[in-house]
Amino acid sequence: MLRFHRFGYQSALASVYLAAIGIFFLASSTSIDCHATESTPMSTTTPTTPPSTASAPPATTIPFIRKKPDFGGEACLTMVLQNKGLPIDQDWVFNHAGVDPTQGRGCVTRELAKVAQATGLEIGPVWYDANTEAEIKLCWKHLLRDIVNGTPAVVVTHDAQNIERFVLVLGYDATKDQLIYHNPNVDGGQSQTVDRVTFINRSLLTAQNQQGQPTQQIVALRTGGDINNNRLPAPTNQKYTDADYAQHIRQLKNRLPNDDFKIVLQKPFVVVGDSGIDDVKQTATGTVKWAVDKIKQDYFSKDPEFIIDVWLFKDPTSYKKHNVKLFGNVPDTPYGFYSPSDRALVMDISTGGGTLVHEIVHPFMETNFGRCPSWFNEGLASLYEQSSTRNGHIIGLTNWRLRGLKGTISAGRLPSFETLCNTTTRQFYNDAGTNYAQARYLCYYLQEAGMLVDYYHAFRKNSINDPGGYETLKQILKRDDIKTFQKEWEQYVMKLRF
């Protein structure tokens, strides 16, 4: 299906390389008249062998860039733009192409062409009909004329497996009849050479025309013209850009257990679930976005350090089965958890969104208050397991943890706040009793007294000198006698209802 016929070629341009190309084409052409559309006069010399003056072109100064996965077009365009003095990278190209990152792929030609044009490049027709020898010849005549004159072309080629790849053709060696190109798809792909005929053959792509019929095309972007900085969008200062999300989602797609899993980008998280796209979208906006907006409003200025996936499994069966498959273990909670090492929040979403809001607090705490002790990290996170808004701010409501706490208070077995504040991570999590509840309802009390947000910020600021937050608690409460305060707090808790 993919074929190549040698074709005649002639031009009056002065370049020795171009002359050499013309010589070759004349020597190998047998029957095709290619000059019908020529506007330049025909050469008056018609030698039948390459002249001895033909020589290899000078080494290119165009930088070589190895592509990120699936960013071959982005890498090619970046090489050109950097060579023209634009200090951008392949992520920048992707980010200005308007591609939805949830597709988990790099730019296709039309998207790449859009970015190239936005920079001011003159890219030419891009899609060239190549169903006849004359069409193939005409296309490559123009491309080679540019290339020899120092204007590279981004060309889509197919490899031996028929996978389409972008490469940047930047020179022609007349002595060997070889094209020189940067191949961003492989390590060491700088200034590769290939027999011209072979390369042109690789540039013939099979496509469908508007009637759905198979057609043959050459797809190539010229890179002429000057960069127009006025047209370029301003750079962003986001930690992760769409390019990062596209790369992340590309990898995530390869890990999906089955086709039921759908991906929704809800920055800074990537939400993935198997309860249907509408349901995943609903949770992404109704719970994830809501919670992120609300906790950032009062507490956190920085997003999590890494891109974190939110896995929403539709039921206990899916939750258990896929935990083993994806993370290699059976979870020790039926609701959900945050795994920093897997960079994942993992939920059985059929148990409700409360745990999800709880877990969302943890990666934010990690980035914004890395020294936060477990008691306050879990106290604040569990406060929002049952949450609502008041005056536009997130608030925690009473919940199921109240009952056990009341029992421990009644039994006179609740540790002091001084003990709670000084628990190590191990001590806090080893408790089978009411550490979570005690921490939660201390936070609840501070919230209802209008002190919780102030406490968080003061604690964070003082944490080097007061790592457990006990002294800061005294300051916020304006109380030295925390034992007496605790008695009052216990009476307060005993009157709470759920």
Ligand SMILES: [Zn+2]
């Ligand atoms: Zn937690």
